[in-house]
């Protein structure tokens with residue numbers, strides 16, 4: 477079974493961990509590292525002939541359109557991570573409309589192809605921001621991958637479905653939801669297949685979780701990572717020890733772990749996986 481491999485393409489300083497110590501006006505003054513770390517990632521995928529989905533931040537696409545074109549030219553899916561990387565609960569509806577349409581247009585201008593998928597900054601589609609699904613459907617997105625079905629301090633809808641499904645938005649439109657993967661551990665949902673969790677747990681835990689999803693539950697996994705997780709030399713920003721730990725734990729091992737994962741499990745873009753499940757209509761996936 478093919479699993480979805482996805483990357484949120486943003487600079488290391490866009491991570492929510494730094495939102496308290498950095499203002500967006502300061503971003504242009506910081507060293508850009510996204511091109512180098514994304515190209516490293518593209519090399520890893522190329523070695524194994526794996527195609528993935530890249531949820532690119534509009535802020536990055538505006539500054540590095542050639543990077544977006546390069547990712548697309550290698551056969552990967554370009555999807556949208558919004559423009560300004562603000563969690564949706566901090567935006568009005570109008571601000572959110574502007575954020576996603578600006579980012580979608582930048583990505584479609586760069587590649588000349590329609591963008592089907594969206595992932596919110598910091599998985600910020602929660603109960604209080606479900607209205608954002610209406611905006612996404614109206615803007616022409618076909619699937620979303622932002623609802624984390626867990627209990628978490630920053631995000632999540634604890635009882636949301638764990639697997640890809642069609643969802644009715646509050647105003648009655650339809651969108652496909654492909655949630656980040658969880659495994660059941662002693663009756664609780666545990667995130668194991670992305671970001672800090674992927675780096676924190678021993679590699680075999682992630683592999684076992686994906687195999688169990690595929691074989692026992694008959695479902696594809698959704699793996700998510702960021703280019704900055706492949707950049708151990710990124711500058712250290714002035715945050716507390718817990719925040720720094722969450723941001724950087726085992727960051728020097730991500731590349732080796734992903735390489736092992738690519739040989740142990742089978743991967744494709746999110747659109748291709750949804751196409752395989754029949755949720756996306758054939759011909760729309762790349």
Ligand SMILES: [Zn+2]
Pocket residue numbers: 484486490491557561596597598
């Ligand atoms: Zn992000």
